[in-house]
Structures are given as C-alpha cells and as structure tokens.
Amino acid sequence: MGRIYNFNPGPAVLPLPVLEQAQSELIDYRGAGMSVMEMSHRSKDYEAINADAEARVKRLLGLGEDYRVLFVQGGASLQFAMLPLNFLPAGATADYILSGSWAQKAIDEATKVGAVNIAATMKEERYTRMPAADEIALSEQPAYVHITSNETIQGVQWTQFPDVGAAPLVSDMSSDIMSRPFDAGKFALIYAGAQKNIGPSGVAVVIIRQSWIEQAATTLPGGATLPAILRYATFAKNNSLYNTPPSFAVYMVNLVLGWIEDQGGLAAIEQVNRQKADLIYAAIDGSDGFYRGHAALESRSMMNVTFRLPSEDLEKQFVSEAKAAGMVGLGGHRSVGGIRASIYNALTLEACQALAGFMSEFVQKNG
Numbered sequence: 148m149g150r151i152y153n154f155n156p157g158p159a160v161l162p163l164p165v166l167e168q169a170q171s172e173l174i175d176y177r178g179a180g181m182s183v184m185e186m187s188h189r190s191k192d193y194e195a196i197n198a199d200a201e202a203r204v205k206r207l208l209g210l211g212e213d214y215r216v217l218f219v220q221g222g223a224s225l226q227f228a229m230l231p232l233n234f235l236p237a238g239a240t241a242d243y244i245l246s247g248s249w250a251q252k253a254i255d256e257a258t259k260v261g262a263v264n265i266a267a268t269m270k271e272e273r274y275t276r277m278p279a280a281d282e283i284a285l286s287e288q289p290a291y292v293h294i295t296s297n298e299t300i301q302g303v304q305w306t307q308f309p310d311v312g313a314a315p316l317v318s319d320m321s322s323d324i325m326s327r328p329f330d331a332g333k334f335a336l337i338y339a340g341a342q343k344n345i346g347p348s349g350v351a352v353v354i355i356r357q358s359w360i361e362q363a364a365t366t367l368p369g370g371a372t373l374p375a376i377l378r379y380a381t382f383a384k385n386n387s388l389y390n391t392p393p394s395f396a397v398y399m400v401n402l403v404l405g406w407i408e409d410q411g412g413l414a415a416i417e418q419v420n421r422q423k424a425d426l427i428y429a430a431i432d433g434s435d436g437f438y439r440g441h442a443a444l445e446s447r448s449m450m451n452v453t454f455r456l457p458s459e460d461l462e463k464q465f466v467s468e469a470k471a472a473g474m475v476g477l478g479g480h481r482s483v484g485g486i487r488a489s490i491y492n493a494l495t496l497e498a499c500q501a502l503a504g505f506m507s508e509f510v511q512k513n514g
C-alpha cells in the first residue's frame with residue numbers, strides 16, 4: 148500500500164484511520180446492506196449521521212443552542228455570494244478586510260450585491276501580513292465585518308481576531324477550521340469548504356448564530372425574492388435536508404470530526420500543528436537566506452507555509468526532486484509561484500520531518 152506525503156492545498160490529505168473506516172463501511176454501512184452513497188437522505192441512518200456531524204462541530208467549538216451548523220453545496224465560493232445575498236440589504240454597507248487572494252474573491256462577489264467598504268488592505272504589502280488593530284477602519288454601522296482567518300495562497304493567518312464591537316463578525320475559515328482552539332462565540336457566521344481540513348470536496352460547513360438567521364433579508368436589493376435554496380433559513384429550518392445533501396461528503400466530514408475528537412480535540416491538534424509548522428519554518432530560517440519565507444513572522448500560517456528559492460529554475464527542481472522523494476503538492480499557487488507546503492490537520496508530523504530534512508539537504512547541494 149503506497150501512501151505518499153501529500154502536501155496538496157485542497158482537496159487535501161485525509162486521516163488514514165478515516166479512509167480505512169470509510170472503506171470498511173463502504174459496501175455495507177453498519178448492517179444497512181448498502182453504502183451511505185446509496186441510501187436515502189431521509190433514512191434514519193443518514194439523519195443520525197447528519198445530526199452527529201452538527202453535534203460534533205458544536206462540541207469541538209464549544210457552541211450551544213444559539214448556533215446552527217449547516218451543510219451546503221457550492222463550496223466556500225457559494226458562500227462568497229450567499230453571505231451578502233442574505234445579509235447585505237440595499238442601503239447597508241459590509242466591511243471586508245482585504246488580506247489576500249481569497250478575501251479578494253469574497254469582495255468581488257459582495258460588490259455585485261451591495262456596498263462594500265474595504266476596512267483594511269494588505270495589497271500594497273503583497274499580502275505578507277494581517278493588519279494590526281489600528282490599521283482597520285470600520286464603517287459606521289457595518290452590516291457585517293468579513294475576514295479570512297487563513298489566506299491559503301499567500302500563507303498568512305490571523306493570530307488574534309480583530310475586535311469589531313457590536314458588528315456581526317464573519318470569517319471564511321476554509322483552510323484553518325478545526326486546526327486550533329478559538330472563541331467561536333465571537334462570530335455571527337463562519338464558513339469553510341470542507342476539502343482542506345475537515346473532509347472531501349462537495350460540502351461547505353456553515354456555522355451561524357441562530358438570532359442572525361432570523362435577521363436575514365428575504366428580498367434582493369432589486370426587489371426580487373431571494374430563492375429558497377440561497378437562504379440560510381431554508382437550511383436551518385430543514386436541518387440541511389431541504390433538498391438532497393452531499394450525503395457522502397457529510398458522512399466523511401463526520402468521520403474526520405470524530406478523528407479530531409479522538410486526537411484530543413482542538414488543543415491537542417494545535418499542539419501537533421504547531422510542531423509541524425515549526426519544523427518547516429526552522430528549515431527556512433536556518434537556510435542563510437536560501438529559502439525566503441513570504442509571510443512576516445507575526446502572520447506566518449500554521450497551515451500553508453509559503454516560500455521562494457533563489458530562482459524559478461531552482462523552485463522547479465525543488466518540486467520535482469521532492470516528488471521523486473515521495474512528497475507531492477509543493478508547487479505554489481499558479482498566481483504567485485514559489486513553494487507552498489500545505490500541512491493541514493491530517494498531514495503527519497513524519498511528513499513534515501521528511502520535508503524539513505529534504506529542505507536541508509537541498510540547500511547543502513544547491514546553496
């Protein structure tokens with residue numbers, strides 16, 4: 148059996164015990180005589196999976212009855228649109244912090260719906276860090292404030308979330324959800340495509356404050372009625388079973404969340420993630436400038452480690468020699484180049500040790 152060291156940015160590595168459990172339940176799910184893919188989403192078995200997944204998200208984040216967890220298709224990208232459609236009515240302004248490529252995409256979609264204020268931009272600094280508190284200028288009464296907890300492409304991450312007063316705080320957490328403990332109760336809405344840290348592609352997890360759902364718009368700024376499938380309230384009212392959900396993806400998310408609980412929860416996961424990231428940043432910092440990290444020290448991502456080599460030729464050589472040594476997925480995003488090591492929850496410490504060792508050897512040979 149060949150499992151490779153998988154540094155892919157998303158879809159990404161899944162925990163081996165989860166894949167093994169899915170394999171063992173694939174032909175006959177717990178006596179049902181069929182797989183989860185083949186069963187009705189209205190069956191008792193599937194309803195239990197759906198309820199279990201919602202309960203696990205809440206348990207891991209320490210959330211209570213005042214929050215709902217929704218499973219929505221369309222990835223994080225649909226959330227870029229669905230959020231303003233529900234919460235950016237005519238006459239209101241939403242504040243966005245422009246911290247990288249994904250924040251830019253969220254802004255592009257919100258701008259199509261309504262008024263957007265860029266409360267801070269890191270663009271001139273090539274997205275090398277998150278803004279400090281005194282660099283954020285919120286509008287008077289924003290409909291919400293949107294941040295991106297981890298910029299997957301640039302490899303910069305918030306270490307402390309901004310204080311936005313009474314404004315509803317929203318975060319795209321696609322690439323770092325469930326990677327560390329944080330105060331989820333500060334957020335009105337959190338969304339994440341599952342395919343980086345908590346499952347396969349095909350489903351986004353939306354965590355939303357119950358009282359905020361009730362404030363959502365039902366008409367579009369032009370006056371048309373917001374279609375049912377685009378309303379958070381539709382998903383909440385129907386326990387994410389308004390229409391056929393991505394049932395197998397939700398099943399996989401539930402298994403991954405169970406695996407996180409087995410590891411000891413978010414504090415334990417963070418400890419390993421910290422060790423993993425430290426190994427690779429140490430290889431960068433110990434290379435006498437051969438590797439140049441993209442992120443400023445205080446904003447270094449624990450999930451996506453981005454760096455450059457002295458030339459593009461060396462970067463190509465790095466990626467291809469790493470591949471030959473059993474490490475894949477290390478090429479930077481096509482928009483920024485360089486190297487990116489995505490080291491999500493399911494990637495092992497051993498994989499990061501292997502990469503750090505490879506990096507040191509590569510400097511010795513080519514530095």
Ligand SMILES: *Cc1c(COP(=O)(O)O)cnc(C)c1O
Pocket residue numbers: 157221222223224225249295297298299319320321322340341343
């Ligand atoms: C990958 C990613 C997205 C896009 O996710 P899709 O599920 O492909 O729409 C959005 N935001 C962040 C931070 C991401 O990492």
